[in-house]
Amino acid sequence: MNPKIFIKRIYEDFDEKDGYRVLVDRLWPRGVKKEDAHLNEWAKDLAPSTEARIEFGHIPEHWNTFKQRYNKELDANDQIAHYLEKWEEQSSITLLYAAKDTIRTHALVLQEYLEKAYGARKE
Numbered sequence: 001m002n003p004k005i006f007i008k009r010i011y012e013d014f015d016e017k018d019g020y021r022v023l024v025d026r027l028w029p030r031g032v033k034k035e036d037a038h039l040n041e042w043a044k045d046l047a048p049s050t051e052a053r054i055e056f057g058h059i060p061e062h063w064n065t066f067k068q069r070y071n072k073e074l075d076a077n078d079q080i081a082h083y084l085e086k087w088e089e090q091s092s093i094t095l096l097y098a099a100k101d102t103i104r105t106h107a108l109v110l111q112e113y114l115e116k117a118y119g120a121r122k123e
Contacts, residue, residue, distance in 0.1 A: 002118040003090040007107040010096040014038040019092030024107055026050065029098035039096070045079050048106050063104045070106055074113050084117055 008018065010029050020040045023029075026047035048056075048070045056066035074080060087093055097107040 001089060001091070002121070003087055004092045005111050005114055006092065006094045007105070007111050008094050008096055009100075009102065010037060010098050017092070018094040020087065020090040021094050021096055023096045024110055025096075025098050026053070027098075032098075037096075043079075043083060046074075046077065046083065046110060049073055053106075058099065058101055058104070060104060066104075066106075067109050070109050071113060074110070080117065084114070084121065088118070088121075 003019070006018070010023060010025075010032055014021075018038075021038055023037065023039055023042045023044075024046050026044045028034075047053075048066075052066060052069050052073060055069070056062045095107045095111055097105050099105045099107075
C-alpha cells in the first residue's frame, strides 16, 4: 500500500486526518513549540540544501531553476529509499513546511517526487 501524500503549512491547525506528520524543513519553524507541532518525524535530510534554498530566496523567477536543482538533489539523496520503505505502510502522510508561499514550496516538489517514486515501485 502506498500512502496518500499531502502538504500543509506547519502553522495550520493540527487535524487527525493529517495522518503521519513529517516536518520537511531543514530549520525549525519560528514560533512553533515542539510539543505543539504534533510531529511524528522531522526529516530534515529530505529538505533542499542550504545553498539551493538561499539561491531560490522565494523569488518567483527562480522557481523553475530551484525545482530542477532540488529534484537533482533528491535523485542523489541516499535517504530516499529509507523513507519510501519506512512510510509505505502509512495510509496518509502530511509533509509540513513553514514557508508562506503555498504555491512555490519545496514541499510540493518533494510531494511530487515521492508520489512518482511510490508509483515506480508498483511497476
